[in-house]
Amino acid sequence: MQILVIEDDPNMLSVICGLLPLYVPAARIVDGCATLAAAKTVLAKERIDLILSDIHLPDGTGFDLIEGLQTSPQNTLHLPSDIVLMTENITIATVQAALLSGAVSFLSKPFTWSEVSALVRTIAEKRGYNPAHYQRSSPLIHTPKHQHNAANNRQLLHIQQGQEHYAVPIASICYVEADDHSVIVHTEHDEQYSERVGLKVYKERLRAHGFVQPHKSYLVALRHIKKLESEFVVLKGG
Secondary structure, three states: OEEEEEOOOHHHHHHHHHHHHHHOOOOEEEEEEOOHHHHHHHHHHOOOOEEEEEOEEOOEEHHHHHHHHHHOOOOOOOOOOEEEEEEEOOOHHHHHHHHHHOOOEEEEEOEEHHHHHHHHHHHHHHOOOOHHHHOOOOOOOOOOOOOOOHHHHHHEEEEEEOOEEEEEEHHHEEEEEEEOOEEEEEEOOOOEEEEOOOHHHHHHHHHHHOEEEEEOOEEEEHHHEEEEOOOOEEEOOO
């Protein structure tokens, strides 16, 4: 299912685009946009099944988006069948306005990923997608705890802490934080490792392993995120 995400908070946008395909594997994020103008450019080129859009955007609202899609000539935009609006501090009036405008549903921030994935699965099934495509036990690969052998070498993060070298299973890492000119790696075993490099280096190392950057000073493993809020993420067990 082809999905377009419209969200002007770059951290929120990054996490939604990163998490959704992992919780709903058959979902394909076509693009993530911060403005209505950028979204319309995508819609002019791509056929989108579902739009997840924040209500309040720099150049308009989610309601403007729906109205624009409803009034646009069919040959200028590939019109999506379903639109879900997202907002904070939702009220009954907002819910009524969203549904009357043509949105199929809404999400109240902060939302949990069980809420998001359940909603997307429902929409996908309505559109004829096979529910079996959405069965997945875990969003990330799993490496046995502390198993440091050659076969698992490609799933290890090599950390140079002073004169010591550590090979840490990537699957055990919860998050990485920047601290002055170093980074600190935190694992699910309450271990900490530091290395005198910038966060950008770790962002490249962990790019393919399900990590997102919800804040300029943090990288977080997607599988450890419990809830996403506009200013921060809530980790499982934290």
